[in-house]
Amino acid sequence: MLHTVLRRLASGGSVEQIQPDLIISTGKRKRHNPSMASIYRALAEHAKREAYPEAAEQAHADFAALQGGEVPRPRLALPNRASL
Template structure:
């Protein structure tokens, strides 16, 4: 979802315009759209889930820029999949 938000924001759309098109894939709110506040929180560099992972927002920005340039980013291993 983060890549979608960043790509569409780069195209000039606001978070409020993007939010209805996003769908939560799992969990208690599966099938619903995330709140606008949740989207902004995910984009914030101070979010705990962002602080403890290797800069996902910056990586998403890099991936979006690569896609816009016509490059296809390599897939990266999921950090949770590598944990013991």
């Protein structure tokens, strides 16, 4: 669904125009339209993943370690990109 939103935004559409055409395919709200807040939340998460890909990769690695019963090692905080 995110790819559809991104593609249509790139072609000049707005979230308000796109929202009625989207359908949730699984879960409790199956066959309903997602809320505007859900779409904006997904776009914000996508923007974070794009801005900080190393953080997203590390979070996936930490989650996999936790699922395997391991405890991820502590890491030092990275400097804020704006201060570099």
